[in-house]
Amino acid sequence: MSAADKKPLIPPSHITIKIKSQDDICVYFRIKRDVELRTMMQAYSDKVGQQMSAFRFHCDGIRIKPNQTPDELDLEDGDEIDAFVDQIAGFSHRH
Amino acid sequence: MENECPKRLFTDGNEPQVEKINNSCKMSLLTKIKETLPSEYDEVKRDPVFAHVFAIHENKIVTGLKYTDDGSCDYEKWKDDKGFWSKLLKRGGDICINKLMTSIEDVKKWREKDDRIRFVYICVIAGLVMATGETKKIDHLYIKMVMDLRNVRNYPWGLKAYDYLLQCIMKARSALKKTKSYVLDGFSYALQIWVMEAIPDIGTLVGEKISTELTAAPRCSNWKGAAKVSYEDIISVEMSFTSHAVLYPFISYSGNEFIDDKEFVWPDEIRDGEVDNMIEMIKSGNDFGDHVWGSVVDDNIEGDNIENVQENDVADKDVATEDMNEVDHLSELVEDGNEENHVSGMKRSKKKQSDHGAETRKRKLLCQRAAAATHGALNDEMKSFLKALFDSSFEMIKAQLGKLEDDIALVKKLVSTSATASITTRSTTSQPSNRTDQPRKVVDEMTSLDDDFLDFSFGTQDFLDKSMGHLSQPSQLPEFDSTQNLNRNKIQSLIEIESEGKHIPDVGKNDKDAVLVFVSEARWNAFMEWNMKHKDLNFGPSVINKALLGRLLKANEWLSNVDMDAAMYLFREKSSLGRLDLARVGFMDCSFGMRLNNEYTKFVKNKRSHQWSSLIQDYANGELPPHGRTRKQWRSDFDRIYFPLHVNGNHWISLCINFIQRTVDIFDCAGHNHRRNVEAFAITIPRILKEIHTKSYGKNLLLSPYTLVHVPVPPGLNKSRCDCGVYALKYIECHFMGLPMDILDDVNIKHARQRIAVDLWEAASDPVFIDRMAKYEPPQLDSDTIEI
Numbered sequence: 001m002s003a004a005d006k007k008p009l010i011p012p013s014h015i016t017i018k019i020k021s022q023d024d025i026c027v028y029f030r031i032k033r034d035v036e037l038r039t040m041m042q043a044y045s046d047k048v049g050q051q052m053s054a055f056r057f058h059c060d061g062i063r064i065k066p067n068q069t070p071d072e073l074d075l076e077d078g079d080e081i082d083a084f085v086d087q088i089a090g091f092s093h094r095h
Numbered sequence: 096m097e098n099e100c101p102k103r104l105f106t107d108g109n110e111p112q113v114e115k116i117n118n119s120c121k122m123s124l125l126t127k128i129k130e131t132l133p134s135e136y137d138e139v140k141r142d143p144v145f146a147h148v149f150a151i152h153e154n155k156i157v158t159g160l161k162y163t164d165d166g167s168c169d170y171e172k173w174k175d176d177k178g179f180w181s182k183l184l185k186r187g188g189d190i191c192i193n194k195l196m197t198s199i200e201d202v203k204k205w206r207e208k209d210d211r212i213r214f215v216y217i218c219v220i221a222g223l224v225m226a227t228g229e230t231k232k233i234d235h236l237y238i239k240m241v242m243d244l245r246n247v248r249n250y251p252w253g254l255k256a257y258d259y260l261l262q263c264i265m266k267a268r269s270a271l272k273k274t275k276s277y278v279l280d281g282f283s284y285a286l287q288i289w290v291m292e293a294i295p296d297i298g299t300l301v302g303e304k305i306s307t308e309l310t311a312a313p314r315c316s317n318w319k320g321a322a323k324v325s326y327e328d329i330i331s332v333e334m335s336f337t338s339h340a341v342l343y344p345f346i347s348y349s350g351n352e353f354i355d356d357k358e359f360v361w362p363d364e365i366r367d368g369e370v371d372n373m374i375e376m377i378k379s380g381n382d383f384g385d386h387v388w389g390s391v392v393d394d395n396i397e398g399d400n401i402e403n404v405q406e407n408d409v410a411d412k413d414v415a416t417e418d419m420n421e422v423d424h425l426s427e428l429v430e431d432g433n434e435e436n437h438v439s440g441m442k443r444s445k446k447k448q449s450d451h452g453a454e455t456r457k458r459k460l461l462c463q464r465a466a467a468a469t470h471g472a473l474n475d476e477m478k479s480f481l482k483a484l485f486d487s488s489f490e491m492i493k494a495q496l497g498k499l500e501d502d503i504a505l506v507k508k509l510v511s512t513s514a515t516a517s518i519t520t521r522s523t524t525s526q527p528s529n530r531t532d533q534p535r536k537v538v539d540e541m542t543s544l545d546d547d548f549l550d551f552s553f554g555t556q557d558f559l560d561k562s563m564g565h566l567s568q569p570s571q572l573p574e575f576d577s578t579q580n581l582n583r584n585k586i587q588s589l590i591e592i593e594s595e596g597k598h599i600p601d602v603g604k605n606d607k608d609a610v611l612v613f614v615s616e617a618r619w620n621a622f623m624e625w626n627m628k629h630k631d632l633n634f635g636p637s638v639i640n641k642a643l644l645g646r647l648l649k650a651n652e653w654l655s656n657v658d659m660d661a662a663m664y665l666f667r668e669k670s671s672l673g674r675l676d677l678a679r680v681g682f683m684d685c686s687f688g689m690r691l692n693n694e695y696t697k698f699v700k701n702k703r704s705h706q707w708s709s710l711i712q713d714y715a716n717g718e719l720p721p722h723g724r725t726r727k728q729w730r731s732d733f734d735r736i737y738f739p740l741h742v743n744g745n746h747w748i749s750l751c752i753n754f755i756q757r758t759v760d761i762f763d764c765a766g767h768n769h770r771r772n773v774e775a776f777a778i779t780i781p782r783i784l785k786e787i788h789t790k791s792y793g794k795n796l797l798l799s800p801y802t803l804v805h806v807p808v809p810p811g812l813n814k815s816r817c818d819c820g821v822y823a824l825k826y827i828e829c830h831f832m833g834l835p836m837d838i839l840d841d842v843n844i845k846h847a848r849q850r851i852a853v854d855l856w857e858a859a860s861d862p863v864f865i866d867r868m869a870k871y872e873p874p875q876l877d878s879d880t881i882e883i
Binding site: 016021022023024025026027028030032035039040047048049050051053054085086087088089090 | 134636652653654655656657660684685686689690693694708710711719720721722741742744745746747816817818819820873874876879880881882883
């Protein structure tokens with residue numbers, strides 16, 4: 001993976017994070033430790049052709065919010081974030 | 096005795112009937128907001144303070160609003176944020192609902208999201224909860240309040256809305272004698288729900304109660320439907336009241352009982368002896384059957400004194416203020432056919448939305464009442480109504496018989512003349528299901544059959560067997576079983592256990608749904624045995640675990656995209672493995688629908704030079720969905736594709752896109768066509784095909800949009816309001832197996848849930864599937880690290 005090759009070049013202020021969706025589409029990001037994750041989430045959603053609102057992002061089973069930073073979440077280099085699409089439905093209100 | 100009770104406004108039978116009531120409280124406001132500002136609409140909808148108002152809108156039909164004023168907030172305080180509303184307040188400008196609604200398109204372009212959210216709040220407050228006329232200026236207090244949403248949450252909306260509604264009713268009373276129309280301001284829906292709760296019969300006429308049990312949730316969220324009710328309907332219900340009729344003189348949060356609590360006492364409340372008398376009489380079980388009601392307006396002094404009306408105002412106000420939560424003793428007046436009753440009925444007739452079950456509910460109720468009426472004489476309305484009912488029923492039967500005769504004539508003609516190949520095709524396609532939902536594949540294959548194919552000695556089922564041979568699932572045929580209609584909840588008590596794979600060739604008439612819903616006992620028992628162990632099984636994109644099975648097996652659970660994807664994966668793999676004879680049929684997943692709709696919004700912005708994303712092309716080339724990858728191209732390898740689609744945030748439908756016929760078939764158990772959600776597919780699919788096929792087909796591919804085909808389903812399905820996902824999946828199955836859609840109903844859909852669960856479990860434990868899953872390769876995306 002190209003991300004792995006570049007790994008030694010990462011300055012300490014940055015970390016590489018992988019976001020993986022339910023259908024196993026993975027995208028790698030290099031992000032500053034003190035930048036809100038919102039930009040990364042938006043970029044991920046654009047990349048996989050979905051709307052950001054469609055996703056819930058989880059790290060180690062805990063939901064993460066767009067206004068948190070990697071520092072706040074103690075994210076480390078190489079951590080993986082899961083992106084879930086949660087669609088649940090049962091009826092049409094237009095009955 | 097008359098002097099002891101409150102008086103009626105009009106004498107019995109002399110109530111005025113106005114043609115039209117102009118309600119200021121218009122739910123259409125919300126519809127418009129939802130269309131234009133969907134994300135803001137959703138956000139405000141989630142706010143608990145007005146959630147119930149939205150429930151009324153969405154269930155088509157009042158209220159759990161806060162009713163205590165703790166005086167802890169200063170609602171006049173607000174902070175300047177230089178936005179639209181701040182400017183308006185500073186300048187002291189006036190604005191009305193009408194103006195807001197006409198400029199709603201501009202609001203969409205506002206940069207500040209907060210201001211857009213405030214816009215929705217203002218519309219809900221000024222347009223519904225505290226509805227004034229559309230052209231009246233909105234009180235600045237409300238605008239100041241929405242500047243800080245905490246104030247909105249603290250404000251005693253229930254109290255204020257109720258007070259205001261009462262004032263408006265009082266105001267409207269002076270206009271009751273008008274024959275054309277009058278205006279009713281305020282949150283009039285609250286009054287309507289109260290009438291529906293107090294007189295359940297009227298409730299049945301107008302709407303449908305979702306749960307009959309009293310829950311902690313406000314009553315407004317518990318109704319759906321929006322029927323039109325005329326004065327005649329209400330009068331006929333009233334005429335048919337017997338001593339056993341169910342009426343609730345009191346409606347309160349704890350049930351239908353009288354509450355005399357200090358918490359609900361108004362500071363300026365005056366006790367009224369007449370009202371107290373009446374409450375005592377109700378408590379002592381008096382049914383007022385022989386009570387002679389006095390009235391405020393006597394026959395001979397029509398249209399007279401304002402004095403009387405005012406006098407009554409006081410009395411009524413007092414009555415109504417006993418309890419906040421729609422506990423009104425006004426119900427006594429209504430019980431006796433007071434004009435309040437008619438007013439609210441008429442009000443309902445203003446609603447424009449159609450309610451499918453309305454006519455049936457009305458007929459059912461009136462028929463029940465007619466049977467229950469002990470004092471013989473039916474009134475004229477009832478007679479004419481029943482006559483119409485019979486007439487329409489006979490007409491229907493006549494029409495059906497006529498159709499049958501035509502069909503027989505056609506068949507006779509076919510037999511007598513030698514059937515040509517073209518006639519064969521036409522009659523064979525119409526015969527199995529007499530619908531258009533027959534897959535085109537069958538049609539295509541049948542055209543190539545010999546002329547002697549049309550054998551009239553075939554029974555319908557034989558015919559189905561023969562014609563479906565190309566499409567049916569051979570692995571499922573052994574389970575055609577005459578016991579499939581048994582109630583599987585009682586399955587434990589059954590002694591006889593079916594042996595797995597036992598083939599009963601003689602399929603009875605009632606068994607036509609077996610292939611979709613039947614689970615043999617042996618399979619079910621094996622499944623339950625496994626289920627006890629609580630072991631998780633990987634299955635393609637999903638994991639068969641407790642949560643997934645819980646959603647599938649419990650009748651009141653909604654299905655999620657994980658469940659839908661698992662079922663689609665099963666279809667995909669079964670056709671890849673040849674277990675379904677559907678080599679040229681593809682099955683996509685839930686993400687596909689979402690992605691394409693998303694791509695469509697981008698496409699609309701720039702039609703000429705739009706580049707289709709690699710992900711969409713991956714779907715068209717069979718690289719996606721990754722689980723059970725087919726590597727088959729649309730159009731060249733697949734004739735049609737199926738997939739489920741999540742619409743309106745709460746509903747599953749399914750689609751079939753046919754590249755040969757150039758159609759998009761829509762399967763929806765609610766019977767809507769979802770044009771807005773589906774047109775993306777009709778427009779983009781031909782373009783995507785062109786994109787991927789230009790090399791091999793040249794530039795000859797058509798770009799015209801596909802035709803939307805709304806596949807008819809029986810009305811009134813999904814009463815549990817939980818089964819749309821199951822319907823969506825089973826409709827796909829129905830369609831590719833060439834079965835009629837009306838095979839599924841609210842009874843066998845419960846069994847269909849079990850069938851899906853068992854099918855998934857069986858496949859997940861199947862070594863062939865396990866082997867294929869082990870070879871799974873995740874999709875490759877150009878994986879350069881994105882720098883942020």
